[in-house]
Amino acid sequence: MREQATIRAVTSIDVARLAGVSQSAVSRAFSPDASISSRTRQKVLAAAASLGYRPNRIPAIMLSGRSYMVGVVIGGLENPFYATALERLATALRENGLQVLLMHVHDALTLDSALDQLLSYRIDAVVTSLAIGSKTVARALSQLHIPVVCFNSSLVGPWISTVNSNNHGAGAVAARRMAAHGVARPVWLAGPAKNAASRARGEGFRQGLREAGLPATALTRLQGDDTYDSGYEAITTLHRQGIRPHGIFSSNDMMACGAIDALRERMGLRCPHDVIIMGYDNIPQAAWRSYDLTSFDQHTDLMVTRAMELLDEALLAKGTPLSRTHVVDAQLIERGSTAITD
Template identity: 45%
Template sequence: MSDRPITSHDVARLAGVSQSAVSRAFTPGASISPALRAKVKAAATRLGYQPNLLPRMMVQGRSGIIALVIGGAYNPFHAATLEAFSRALQDAGKRIMLVQGESDRALDEVVGELVGYRVDGVVSALSILSQDAADAISAHRIPVVTLNSGIMTDYIHVVEIDNAAAGRAAADMMIARGARRLAYVGADSIASRARQQGYRAAIEAAGLPAPLCLSGDLDHGGGLLAGREMLAASPRPDGIFCVNDLTAIGVIDALRLEGGLVIPADAQVVGFDNIPAARWPAYGLTTIDQNVEIMAKRAVELLEEPVKEARKPTVVDFTFTERCTTRPLP
């Protein structure tokens, strides 16, 4: 067997078509009949041929590759965003470069490393934490779309929910169901601070004491530690809003297993993200769903829009999913 690479001419010879027909068969949107495309693809499959994308990239100045940057695999929300972004990118005819971020919150250091790979854009659920970092990323002139990041430039676009409104909704729900001593378990992110701001505003509007605010670091262990702090607090909180579901599950485990509390009779808990574990019978967690499928679709659409100044975030509606960790209305 020859070690010579299979070329488009070999495919054309086997299929009995011109070399230009082979080129059109592998070019999205090119003018070619479905029957002829199928004939060429069958010949290519038989020969094990894969088109060389480099010439097309050099002519068009675009690779068709989008970098998808994900956070820590421990968080099921990142798996959900991976699936949602992958579907949206495939539907848009893009190729995906999967990149693991070192931090669940910082996208800053990743983009510069991607420039050499000729990616056409970057999408991620991770955040950009400072304007300096945003400016450094924008200097590479690669379109970036993030979820709930809050910082925008000519090259950085944001798709988000109204995080402050979500915080207000969480407070209003628990207050209407009898909570009077509230707490928030957050993290160091723009989205978390917005949720806390809305949560605090609703509590203040209800004439209740300011919430106890703790840090949960976005994971189960952080929630567990925050739950222990609440058990030692006086007065102990009876309504708890958490930055994500993993944190909320950690809080519930501490309150139940170490404090002997009954959820929601002794304390109501609301999470965020609607991960699969939120639906498990052991938790039945009331939570806020960001509708990440819609967010991912809109993020991919934004990559194709021309650069504009004075951008505003694209806002997607959230969904409140009530389960067993909040009380029924009186």
């Protein structure tokens, strides 16, 4: 296939000739880390563009062992938060001269074979936002012997660094809000147990409530699975139990949207007049007028920047395992769902 494509026939020798430089200068012009004057690089790039030349990275990968590809392991894109985070991450990696080898996995079981496939391409590192926190996964990732950067994860191990939202701190902020609104019996709508971020939000919320003088027995805990439907069902269950909520902190916005709809449809309750509610992630739908949901913004832009810094540091440490944790404060974005009403 390649042989017949005339565009492929142009080689670095042709480019070197046209640019009036050496073949090695052409090679350096296309290497992100190579030492070359910007004037020479410009000459090479101009000549390459006019000839339709495209460098082949494969030989360089073979020689150097560096592919400039990063394995990005994702799941759960039905949550707009992860979709936006992926866009930001892909853009940041590209701006840093790295390519994204994407792997979409459903659970820890498929993660293992996914990693095998990624490694056969000699990826430089792995970045993942998977809410998979088992020790088996941590061990598997550490055994890759390449830098791993996780978002909102409780994974620890050599080679593994994490960038986390200040989930615990935000939970405490949510608790203080509840107290300020005079909510005596708050509801915590939890995400799945395997989600470390959700666990931390719940712990911060409980601690904040204690500090505000509320007894542990005042808290109602509902179990969701991070989906809209599970938020809707949790409130429906509450309704069947005859419990009328006054304040809800939801582990994510998707469940909060489901909760708001169930509050209105099942119980005839309106936010914020009858019940206040707060979510997490600040997804676009939180700002949609039907929800108008107060939510914690994780600052994914800042989290991605921190991840790139960790990646840089880990790649520079060549062969030495690095384990760092960055925590980024979440910002409460106040909307109608917690507005003070008289």
